[in-house]
Amino acid sequence: MSSTQPATTETLSLPEECSIYSIRSIHQQFTESLGSAEELTLDFSNVEKVDACFLQLLYSLNNTAMLKGVDLTLEGVPDDLINLSERIHVPVPSLQPLAEE
8 A cells, every 4th residue: 555645835935026126036946946846835925016027927937837747826916916917917827727729
């Protein structure tokens, strides 16, 4: 009888500013966390500022996680990110499924 081990879960706490100025660091931390996790949570509880560059990064991170078979969860998504996604008519990945063609 084989025993199943629980999935390894990582949480990445995002900085106060998620913008063009911090995406390189966020991407690096995400890549490091992705290497050892089966489930990865992005914790937005400290986030105060987001921009469109970060939303693009979020799409890239979501795609990378999907390709690696890692479940990506967003926790505490700030209203600013939701409002930005609505203004530019692009859903926040992991909150709304993207249309597949």
